[in-house]
Amino acid sequence: MALGVREYTGIGEIKGPLLVVKGVSRVAYDEIVEVELPSGEKRRGRVLEVGMGYAVVQVFEGTTGISPVGTTIRFLGKPLEIPVSEDMLGRIFNGLGEPIDGGPPIVAEEKRDVNGAPLNPAERAYPEDFIQTGVSAIDGMNTLVRGQKLPIFSGSGLPHNKLAAQIARQATVRGEEEEFAVVFAAIGIKYDDFLFFKRFFEETGALGRVAMFVNLADEPAMIRLITPRAALTLAEYLAFERDMHVLVILTDMTNYAEALREISSAREEVPGRQGYPGYLYSDLASIYERAGRVKGRKGSITQMPILTMPNDDITHPIPDLTGYITEGQIVLSRELHNRGIYPPINVLMSLSRLMKEGIGPGKTREDHAEVSNQLYAAYSRGVELRSLAAIVGEESLSEVDRRYLRFADLFERRFLSQGERENRSIEETLDIAWEILSVLPEEELTNIKEETIRKYHPKYRRPKPTVS
Amino acid sequence: MPVKGRIVRVSGPLVVAEGMSGAQMYEMVYVGEAGLIGEITRISGDKAYIQVYESTSGLRPGEPVEGTGGPLSVELGPGLLGTIFDGVQRPLPLIAEEVAKSQPKRRMFVERGIRVPPLPRDRKYHFRPATDHVKVGEKVEEGDIIGYVRETSLIEHKIMIPPGVRGKLVWLAPEGDYTIEDPVAVVERDGRKIEVKMYHKWPVRVPRPYKVKLDPVLPLITGIRIIDTFFPMAKGGTGAVPGGFGTGKTVTLHSLAQWSEARVVVYIGCGERGNEMTEVLERFPKSKDPWTGKPLMDRTILIANTSNMPVAAREASIYVGITLAEYYRDMGYDVLLVADSTSRWAEALREIAGRLEEMPAEEGYPSYLASRLAEFYERAGRVEALGRPPRTGSVTVVGAVSPPGGDFSEPVTSHTTRFIRVFWALDTKLAYSRHYPAINWIQSYSAYVDLVTPWWHENVDKRWREYRDEAMNILLRENELQEIVRLVGTEGLSEKDKLVLETARMLKDGFLKQNAFDPIDAFSTPQKQFALLKTIIDIHRKGEELIEKGRTAREIREALGRLYIDIVKAKFTVPNDRLEEIEAIRRKALEALEKLEQG
Numbered sequence A: 001m002a003l004g005v006r007e008y009t010g011i012g013e014i015k016g017p018l019l020v021v022k023g024v025s026r027v028a029y030d031e032i033v034e035v036e037l038p039s040g041e042k043r044r045g046r047v048l049e050v051g052m053g054y055a056v057v058q059v060f061e062g063t064t065g066i067s068p069v070g071t072t073i074r075f076l077g078k079p080l081e082i083p084v085s086e087d088m089l090g091r092i093f094n095g096l097g098e099p100i101d102g103g104p105p106i107v108a109e110e111k112r113d114v115n116g117a118p119l120n121p122a123e124r125a126y127p128e129d130f131i132q133t134g135v136s137a138i139d140g141m142n143t144l145v146r147g148q149k150l151p152i153f154s155g156s157g158l159p160h161n162k163l164a165a166q167i168a169r170q171a172t173v174r175g176e177e178e179e180f181a182v183v184f185a186a187i188g189i190k191y192d193d194f195l196f197f198k199r200f201f202e203e204t205g206a207l208g209r210v211a212m213f214v215n216l217a218d219e220p221a222m223i224r225l226i227t228p229r230a231a232l233t234l235a236e237y238l239a240f241e242r243d244m245h246v247l248v249i250l251t252d253m254t255n256y257a258e259a260l261r262e263i264s265s266a267r268e269e270v271p272g273r274q275g276y277p278g279y280l281y282s283d284l285a286s287i288y289e290r291a292g293r294v295k296g297r298k299g300s301i302t303q304m305p306i307l308t309m310p311n312d313d314i315t316h317p318i319p320d321l322t323g324y325i326t327e328g329q330i331v332l333s334r335e336l337h338n339r340g341i342y343p344p345i346n347v348l349m350s351l352s353r354l355m356k357e358g359i360g361p362g363k364t365r366e367d368h369a370e371v372s373n374q375l376y377a378a379y380s381r382g383v384e385l386r387s388l389a390a391i392v393g394e395e396s397l398s399e400v401d402r403r404y405l406r407f408a409d410l411f412e413r414r415f416l417s418q419g420e421r422e423n424r425s426i427e428e429t430l431d432i433a434w435e436i437l438s439v440l441p442e443e444e445l446t447n448i449k450e451e452t453i454r455k456y457h458p459k460y461r462r463p464k465p466t467v468s
Numbered sequence B: 001m002p003v004k005g006r007i008v009r010v011s012g013p014l015v016v017a018e019g020m021s022g023a024q025m026y027e028m029v030y031v032g033e034a035g036l037i038g039e040i041t042r043i044s045g046d047k048a049y050i051q052v053y054e055s056t057s058g059l060r061p062g063e064p065v066e067g068t069g070g071p072l073s074v075e076l077g078p079g080l081l082g083t084i085f086d087g088v089q090r091p092l093p094l095i096a097e098e099v100a101k102s103q104p105k106r107r108m109f110v111e112r113g114i115r116v117p118p119l120p121r122d123r124k125y126h127f128r129p130a131t132d133h134v135k136v137g138e139k140v141e142e143g144d145i146i147g148y149v150r151e152t153s154l155i156e157h158k159i160m161i162p163p164g165v166r167g168k169l170v171w172l173a174p175e176g177d178y179t180i181e182d183p184v185a186v187v188e189r190d191g192r193k194i195e196v197k198m199y200h201k202w203p204v205r206v207p208r209p210y211k212v213k214l215d216p217v218l219p220l221i222t223g224i225r226i227i228d229t230f231f232p233m234a235k236g237g238t239g240a241v242p243g244g245f246g247t248g249k250t251v252t253l254h255s256l257a258q259w260s261e262a263r264v265v266v267y268i269g270c271g272e273r274g275n276e277m278t279e280v281l282e283r284f285p286k287s288k289d290p291w292t293g294k295p296l297m298d299r300t301i302l303i304a305n306t307s308n309m310p311v312a313a314r315e316a317s318i319y320v321g322i323t324l325a326e327y328y329r330d331m332g333y334d335v336l337l338v339a340d341s342t343s344r345w346a347e348a349l350r351e352i353a354g355r356l357e358e359m360p361a362e363e364g365y366p367s368y369l370a371s372r373l374a375e376f377y378e379r380a381g382r383v384e385a386l387g388r389p390p391r392t393g394s395v396t397v398v399g400a401v402s403p404p405g406g407d408f409s410e411p412v413t414s415h416t417t418r419f420i421r422v423f424w425a426l427d428t429k430l431a432y433s434r435h436y437p438a439i440n441w442i443q444s445y446s447a448y449v450d451l452v453t454p455w456w457h458e459n460v461d462k463r464w465r466e467y468r469d470e471a472m473n474i475l476l477r478e479n480e481l482q483e484i485v486r487l488v489g490t491e492g493l494s495e496k497d498k499l500v501l502e503t504a505r506m507l508k509d510g511f512l513k514q515n516a517f518d519p520i521d522a523f524s525t526p527q528k529q530f531a532l533l534k535t536i537i538d539i540h541r542k543g544e545e546l547i548e549k550g551r552t553a554r555e556i557r558e559a560l561g562r563l564y565i566d567i568v569k570a571k572f573t574v575p576n577d578r579l580e581e582i583e584a585i586r587r588k589a590l591e592a593l594e595k596l597e598q599g
C-alpha cells in the first residue's frame, strides 16, 4: 500500500461518524485518513468502503464541527499502524496508541498494522501451563492456563475490577520466576475505574511491566474500535518476539460492541439481534483470537476481557457471542454479591475449556480433575435441593439431601469466599475442597475413584495442621 | 480466454469489478495486485460481484481482477489424509513455510496472496495397477478403479477414472513410484488420448456423481453411550448438534471424529477457535484409532477456517470438505464429515448477502438459507459408486449449530431440523451441572432406531431393543415425576414412582454421563453399553417385583449399599475388555435384592 499521501477537499455527505469523500482516486480500503478542520484541528479516520470516485471514511473523533467546506482529507497510504517496543511497558497511551503520560516519544523498533493477521492454527501450540491465580473458584474449578482467553462476565456494580486486579497481582506459573507483563486496555470506562487500575498497578509496584491504552467514557467512541487492537498489537510483539508472557486485560468489551453498533447503524446495515451488526461475532473473534502460544516461541498471550452484561442477561448478544469465541467464562453473580460473598463467582455458569490440559500430576495434583467434577456435581445438586427445600421445607428432605444443603453452604462460605488479598496455593484449594466434600457420605462421591478417596479423603488421612 | 477486469468497489470481503463480461457464475478469480483468491457470486451486465477469501485491506479501485476460467475446485488425489487445509484447500503448514521464506518472524501468521499447491507435487507414491479387473485394450468408464496407492497406514487410496472420462484403456502404468503429476494411464476416445493422473480436480459446489443412492442400513457406532443406545447415527445419515456456548458441541464432534467407526473423517472447523484445530493436530497423531490401533491422523483430514480468518472462506470451506468426503466415498469408504459450526457458515452467507444488498428474510439471513442447508445435507448418504468393481460407500454428515442465546427457534436451527434425521439437543442446564455429554434425552431424537435394531440384535443381544425402550420410558417417566417433585417434594409419590426416580438417577450417573476425557470412559463398545444398561434395568425389574411384595424404594437402595457405587462407577472402572466384571456386579446386586426379598 505504498501510495504516499493524497489530499482532497470534496465532502459529499456527513452522517453520524461517517464522511463520504468525493472525487477521490486510488484510495485503498482500510487506509488511514487525516481530517484537517479549518481551525487547524486534526482528526483521524479510516476508509470503510471505496468505489470509483468516492470513499466512505469513519472519523474516530466524530464529525461534530466538520463542515463540507474548508475541510481537508488526507489519505495516508497505509493502514493504521502503531510503533511497538519493549519500552512501551511502564507507559500510558491513548486509545490510538499515542503516549499521553508526558514521557518521551516511543522509539519504534518496528511499526505494525493494528489489525494484525490471523494466527495459523498449524503454528499454534496448545496452551497447557497452569496459572495459579490464588483464587479457589478459578484454580480449583475453572483453571486458567497460559495462552487462554477467559473473560469475566459481570454486571454493573459487581466487583469485576477487584477480581481482575487480584488475578493480575497473584497470577504465577509455579516453578517460574518470571512475572507477567500486563497490557491493559481501557475501553470507554469511567475515570474512577481507570484510576482504580492505575493506583493498583502503582501500589503493587507493577507499573514498570504494565502498558496502558486508555479510552475513557467521555472520549470519542469510534476510537474504542481501535483501542483493543492497538493493545493486542503490542502484546503480540512482546509475546512472540520478545519471549514475554503477557496478560491482556480488556475492559469493558460492552462499550466496544456498542461503538460497533453505532458505526453499523450509521452505515444503514441490516441489523442483527438487538441492533448489533450481523458480523459482531467475526469482529469480536478478530480480537479474542489474538491470544495463545505459538510453536518455537517462548512467550504467550493470555487474555482476560471484562464485560458487563446488560441487565445481567447472559443471553444478550455481547456475552453470548463472546462465550461462543472465548475458551470459557467466569460469571459473577449479583445474588452471591448481595449475600456478601467475595469473589461472587457463579461456578456453575462458569467454565474453563482449557482446564483439562493444565491440571493433573506434575501440573497441579493428581486428584484435581476428580475433585473438581465432584464439587460441581455436589454443588449443583445442593443448589437444586435448596430451591426444593424452599418449597417443601427442609424437614421433608432425606438425611442425605440435608447433607447436600450443608455442603452447598460450606462450599460458598468456606471454598468460594476468600479475602481480596488471600492468595491460596492449589494444594490449599484442593484441601479445602476435600474438607467440605467430607460432609457428604462417602457413597455420594461417585465422581472420584476409590484409590483417590483412600489417598486424599480426610477420613483416611493423618490429621495435619491446616494452613489458612 | 479468462476475463480481465478492474475493481470498482471494495466493501469488506465484497469486491465489485467491471469489464468482466464473459465471466461465469462461481468462477474463481484473482483479485488485485496481490492476487487474492475470490469467487464470483453475482453477475450484472459486465460487473461481477466477488467474495474474496482473504483480507481485502489495502485493495483499491482500479486494481486488476483476473478470471481463471473455472469454478473454485479442489484437487483430489493421494496426500489429502493427515493434512490440515484452510477454507480453500491450501495446506496451512505450507502457508507457514511460504510466509517464513520472506518474513521469518511472521511465520505464525497467515499472510495474504499466498499460492501453494493443495497436494504435494514432489512426493512419490507407490502405485499398483489394478490388473485384476482392468485390462489394457478394454473399455473403462468413470469411477473404474485402475490402481491402488497406500496413502496411510489405514487407507488404501483407489485411483479411479475421473468423472466424465471414458474410452479404451490404451496404457496402464506398471507398478512403481510416481508423483501425482505423472500419468498412470491413457484412455483413448474418438482418436483422442486422455492422460489419467493420480489426481484430478473437481468443482466444490457440484456434488460428485454416483450410481444410485441407497438407504442407510448400518449404525455408525460412536462409542458414546447416549448416542449409540438412545439416539443412534447411521452410516450415510445426517445429524445436527445444536447448543448454546459451552454445552459440548465441539467435544461431541471431536469424540465422533476420534472414536466413531468411520474409515475416513473430514473435520471442518468453520468459524471456530484456532486452538480447537491445534488440539486435533496435536492429539490425533498420538491417539490410536480404536478400531485398528493405527494413528488417528492417518484417517483424518482437517479443514480450518477459524473465526478470525476471512469470513467468505468460511462459506467455501463447507463445500471443500464435503467434496473431499464424497471422493473417499466413491472409493467405497464410510466417511464421516463433521462441521463445527454450520451457524458460522450461515452467518458468512448472511454477511455476503448483506453486502450484496439482497433482500433479507428472517433475522437478516438471505431467503436461500434453507435451500443451501438442504443442498449441503443432501450430499450425505450411502451410495453405490460409479464404476467397477461394484462398491458402496457413505458420507455421514454431522453439523454443529450455535443458536444465539441457545434459542432453538432461530432460523439456522429450525431450518436444519428439516433436513436432518438425528437431533442431539445440547442443554445449557445439563452443562451447568456438568452432566456431560449434555444431550437432552427428552428433546433429542433419531430416525434410525428401527433401522439399527437388527444390527444390535445380531451383534450384541437379542433383547437390546426391549432394554433400550424400557430405559427410555423410565427416563421419560422421571421427567414427568420431576415436575411433581418440584411442586410438592417426593413425599406424595408411590413407591413405584420413587423407584423410577432412583433408577433414573442410576441411569444418568452410571450410563448417560460420559467423560470424554477419561481413558476408560470415553469409548464404550456396544457390548459394554449393553452390559451397563442391562445391569441397571435388571435391578429395576427386580425392584419392581419387590415393591409389588411390599418393599420400599429406600429399602431397595439400602440393600444395594456400596454396590450402588460399583454400578455407577463401572463405566470408568471397567474397561471394554473386562465386561465379566460388570456381569459380576450385576449378579451381586441381584443377589442382594434376592436377600431383601427373603427378608
Ligand SMILES: Nc1ncnc2c1ncn2[C@@H]1O[C@H](COP(=O)(O)OP(=O)(O)OP(=O)(O)O)[C@@H](O)[C@H]1O
Residues within 6 Å of the ligand: A323, A324, A325, A351, A352, A353, A354, B243, B244, B245, B246, B247, B248, B249, B250, B251, B252, B272, B402, B436, B437, B438, B514, B515, B516, B517
Ligand atoms: N463429554 C464431555 N466430557 C467431559 N467434558 C465435556 C464433555 N462435553 C463438554 N465438556 C466440557 O464442556 C466444555 C465446553 O464444551 P465445548 O467446547 O464442546 O462446547 P461448545 O458447545 O462447542 O461451545 P461453543 O459453541 O462455544 O464452541 C469442554 O471444554 C469440556 O470442559
Ligand SMILES: [Mg+2]
Residues within 6 Å of the ligand: B249, B250, B251, B272, B340
Ligand atoms: Mg465449540
